[in-house]
Amino acid sequence: MIRKSLLVSIILLLALSLLTACGDNRTASQILEDALKKNATVKSQSFNGFIELGLTFSDSLIQNAPPEGQLFLQSLKNFRLTYEGAMNTEPLEGEITLSTEIPFGDLKTKIDLPILIKEEKVWIKVPQLPIPDLQNYAGKFIELDLKELEKLSGVDTLPTDPANIAENAKVMNKMYYEEIFPLFFKSYGETYFKKGDLNEVEVPKEIAAKQSVEFTLTQEQLEPFITSMLSDFIPKVLDIMAKPEYRDVTKVTADQLNEAKKSIEEAKSQWEKNKGNLNQYIQNLSIKGVSVIDKEGYLAHTVFDMGADLSDPENPGTVSIKLKAQSSSLNINQKPSFKNTIPPSSGEIIPFQELINGLGGL
Template sequence: MSRKFFMSALILLMSVTLVLTGCGAKKEPKEALKSAAVTALNMDSYVSESQIKITDLKLEGESSPEMGVVFSMLKDAEINLTQVYQKEPMQSEASLEVKLTGDFSTTITLQFVTTKDKIYVKIPSIPFLPLPEKAVGKFLELDLKELAEYSGEEFDPDLLDTEKTQKFVAEIANVILSEYDNDKFIKDIDPKDIELPEGFKAKQVVQFYVTNDTVKEAISILLQEALPKVLDIIAKDEYRAMMQLTPEDIEEAKKGLEEMDQNELQTTLDEMQRYLTINQFNMNTAIDKDNYPSYQEMNMDVAFSDPDTKEKIQLALQMKSQFTSINQKPTFSIGIPTDVMTMDEFLQEMNALGY
């Protein structure tokens, strides 16, 4: 496929990534989202369940056999993530399940435990990636301070400061949402119009949406209006250090935006519309009675087509995420692992297998 084709895909994915950082008496839609994002900072503990499911994936036109295998594996693929979190003392555990289909149909499950200074990863059994028998089922213990020393850097505990991360995300969500027009991108929808989790009662459901007619404007707003303000937030000392950026990095990024040729940008966006078709793109945030954005779903159905080569990719997926047990005493099913293996021990076992 052509370079322009992939540039169109990259621009769309970048805009989706930034928009999705926004968290979710009835309020004006945009203000309801901002308020819910602030309230989310008060979540000291929770259980979250998320699912991403590819509902349609097609490749039309000439392609290699390898690409055919990849598309076969990803079609109907499903990712499920369950997380239990508490703020003090900092502890979280997560279970990630990846279901692949096609000729290489398999399910891979990964488990993670995070504390203030360590990460534990359960070594999985993967059919097409043989791992040492002595390692499978044990938790790989990663001491973050030691890892930083090995790489010649100083460990920054802010990297695992969830409270600071939540505040950072809320600030970014606020400035991005502020740039988008209520009448064109954000609206209230009837809770009956979406499939809410059983027993969930929504005080308000707000939808952020982009259509084929507004995608050019949406990306233009993101690049020209929102991103400069996002960089101002990242430039704050506490966030810049957390992201391990220097003042020079921020200035270079700002300079790049300032020097962006507006005519070239508009030409690129016009060209993008030759390749990209948005059949559906929306993000629904359901706000509960306590003003928490407790449920979100994203629906995306897009097509990338190259008019010159006639190649076309159709992609549709749905993402769902729900928070429960907010600020209740969490129950950790894994706990702090004791059957552990250090990185040195793991590497010795890998070397013994010839890796």
């Protein structure tokens, strides 16, 4: 009896070890594609993130710029934009607050810009800025009525009727998640994606991370990547967008699509002639993106890093670019908590036309 129990235990341990070793047998691109499809079903969430951009210009470029231009170029060494917010799809409502620092002379002013949305209306809070014409409006919300803007501009905006919003979202999800994304991962999944190591990425403690997927693009891979995009992927995307069911939602006309196809053909022709000179314009390219999938299968955290040196062989000087972005999705499908009242109280609102009139019109 003891031997039989021991044998059963050993078999169970071996089976468990094999299952653990095999893990998820999907490819990295399949894991990410499935997570993106699941994210399309999200009804509510909170989110936060940042974008950091650093542009470093060589001395020769700065010296050739006018004095005011030199200050501007130097100010681009460290730009950071942060954001946080929450959203709900039923009913459609959400908020996002953008924060950054803007230089005014030798000083930097921190700017917070809350943006609220509820179905057909958007409210943007006027920040405190050292601009006299805006002082009287600081702290108030500019109200934008999408239906009214559509009438004034004569251009179709996003649908404002809840039923139309839901139906259009369904069609757009089909276009992206059943056609464009699968096409992208089929074209580039094996070459540019791989399963990542969670120990190599810092994940917010609120996220129960399960696995990660990495995307990398190097200087050596850039030429074949661009060639494939121009000759294969982008033309196929345009063919997808040309389908009547998608054109009815995107409002892209047949003439616009045909013009886009001609432009791609021209770009492809120019690329074939000049791709041998690519390294004269772009050097030291490095792109890495990490997507973290949580235990429920949602794409919950992303990190993106890019670095490159740009130059023009006909003009002296280089520009070094560094870009880093991060985003997190939290409290998925839980009741969202908004920091601002949506909509704002009537005393806080300025109709858009009143603001324009107050600033002297357009």
